[in-house]
Amino acid sequence: MIWDWAFAFEILPVLARAAIVSIEATLIGFALAASLGLVLAVVRIAVPWTGWTISVLVELIRSTPLLIQIFFLYFVFPKFGVVLDAFTAGVLAIGIHYAAYCSEVYRAGFDNIHRGQWEASIALNLSSWTTFRDIIIPQAIPPIVPALGNYLVALFKETPLLSAIAVMELMQTAKIIGSDTFRYTEPMTLVGLFFLAMSLVSAVLIRSLERLLNRRTMR
Amino acid sequence: MGIRTLVTLLIVALGVIAALATQEAYSLFLPGLLQGAVLTIEIAILGSLLAIVMGVLAALARMYGPAPLRWLATVYVEIFRGTSALVQLFWLFFVLPQFGVTLNAFLVAVLALGLNVGAYGSEVVRGAIQSVARGQWEACTALNMSRPQMLRRIILPQAFVAMIPPWGNLFIELLKSTALVSLITLSDLAFKAQQMNQNTFKTIPIFTLVLLMYLAMSLVVTIGMRLLERRASLGLARGKAA
Numbered sequence: 001m002i003w004d005w006a007f008a009f010e011i012l013p014v015l016a017r018a019a020i021v022s023i024e025a026t027l028i029g030f031a032l033a034a035s036l037g038l039v040l041a042v043v044r045i046a047v048p049w050t051g052w053t054i055s056v057l058v059e060l061i062r063s064t065p066l067l068i069q070i071f072f073l074y075f076v077f078p079k080f081g082v083v084l085d086a087f088t089a090g091v092l093a094i095g096i097h098y099a100a101y102c103s104e105v106y107r108a109g110f111d112n113i114h115r116g117q118w119e120a121s122i123a124l125n126l127s128s129w130t131t132f133r134d135i136i137i138p139q140a141i142p143p144i145v146p147a148l149g150n151y152l153v154a155l156f157k158e159t160p161l162l163s164a165i166a167v168m169e170l171m172q173t174a175k176i177i178g179s180d181t182f183r184y185t186e187p188m189t190l191v192g193l194f195f196l197a198m199s200l201v202s203a204v205l206i207r208s209l210e211r212l213l214n215r216r217t218m219r
Numbered sequence: 220m221g222i223r224t225l226v227t228l229l230i231v232a233l234g235v236i237a238a239l240a241t242q243e244a245y246s247l248f249l250p251g252l253l254q255g256a257v258l259t260i261e262i263a264i265l266g267s268l269l270a271i272v273m274g275v276l277a278a279l280a281r282m283y284g285p286a287p288l289r290w291l292a293t294v295y296v297e298i299f300r301g302t303s304a305l306v307q308l309f310w311l312f313f314v315l316p317q318f319g320v321t322l323n324a325f326l327v328a329v330l331a332l333g334l335n336v337g338a339y340g341s342e343v344v345r346g347a348i349q350s351v352a353r354g355q356w357e358a359c360t361a362l363n364m365s366r367p368q369m370l371r372r373i374i375l376p377q378a379f380v381a382m383i384p385p386w387g388n389l390f391i392e393l394l395k396s397t398a399l400v401s402l403i404t405l406s407d408l409a410f411k412a413q414q415m416n417q418n419t420f421k422t423i424p425i426f427t428l429v430l431l432m433y434l435a436m437s438l439v440v441t442i443g444m445r446l447l448e449r450r451a452s453l454g455l456a457r458g459k460a461a
Binding site for chain 1: 220228297298300301302303304305306307309310313314317318391395396397398399401402409412413416422423426429430433434437438441
């Protein structure tokens with residue numbers, strides 16, 4: 001028989017534990033991406049001469065494969081005497097990669113702020129820190145939350161790449177089960193179903209979040 | 220970024236590769252990496268072609284197909300968008316043989332990446348077709364065109380222009396995803412880099428070259444798509460003015 005239910009139930013707890021590692025990597029990676037992306041986008045506006053450097057940096061990060069960036073960080077840090085464990089290096093690479101994407105999202109959010117808001121802030125003699133914190137960011141962030149949500153889902157789907165540097169996340173665990181038992185069908189399919197379920201659920205969540213935000217801004 | 224900046228960036232990237240190639244620490248790795256890059260490009264091109272075919276077919280099936288075809292296309296799109304590319308690659312590589320279908324790694328790579336990007340592409344195609352102004356559809360109906368005629372002569376040529384930028388992004392995604400095939404034993408650019416790194420521990424020269432090579436390839440795709448977009452929309456603007 002191709003599909004063995006008993007075996008599938010046997011490996012389910014092992015995979016569930018590994019799924020927690022995947023979700024941890026997603027949350028830490030996204031927290032890093034969202035905050036670093038915001039910093040990049042703000043610096044770009046607040047310090048005009050960095051604009052060119054930041055856009056080249058973003059272009060560089062976005063047009064090279066994440067897998068190579070993960071390898072690079074994992075192998076390059078030890079050269080400078082900093083030994084990172086695989087999980088840290090991998091999550092750092094994912095966070096930086098998605099920070100480049102997120103910074104573009106924030107930039108679009110900032111571009112949508114009416115010019116009068118900036119001018120009024122200058123007229124009121126607000127410092128650029130206060131302008132960002134109290135005027136721009138509260139208006140710019142809500143409309144881009146769905147876009148950020150989409151990147152959260154995309155980032156989650158990239159976590160299997162961590163298996164390439166032997167982080168014991170979902171994919172690596174499934175591969176090990178497969179090579180130990182010579183049964184790949186159940187672990188691989190279960191991993192696929194897990195990702196499918198998570199993506200479908202988050203798609204629904206993002207859509208309702210979008211509706212909620214639309215209703216708030218309409219008022 | 221403007222097209223001029225992109226071209227400048229490409230020239231700089233190629234220049235840096237050429238300059239590094241004169242140094243022995245770097246030139247040592249170049250032949251092997253170039254060999255890997257050829258495989259990367261092959262997979263990227265074949266994958267992109269498959270993605271275009273799948274994207275158009277799935278979009279048309281979802282919009283105009285009979286119910287069973289529509290469901291099939293929806294299931295395809297949801298499965299390939301909902302799971303990650305690496306999972307799909309491993310599933311085709313490790314699980315499919317257990318059902319008696321053994322494909323070689325190259326075919327698995329092209330299939331997995333093409334099907335994955337095709338699923339995203341179908342949404343692009345669908346969006347572009349729906350973005351064509353309603354008056355165009357109504358005019359077709361008024362002229363008594365059949366649906367295939369309408370699509371082929373009026374709708375698709377206009378939708379094509381709107382599709383170019385998002386397809387450009389998808390081609391870049393596909394190009395970057397080819398690095399994953401190194402994990403199913405294909406010796407592409409990423410695989411060569413990994414292999415050389417394990418043999419020599421010269422991480423910085425190897426990965427610097429590899430990153431620059433991927434950057435150059437992505438830039439070529441971006442610039443090509445920009446030029447295509449410019450050409451395609453030029454024709455459209457002329458049509459409007461006349």
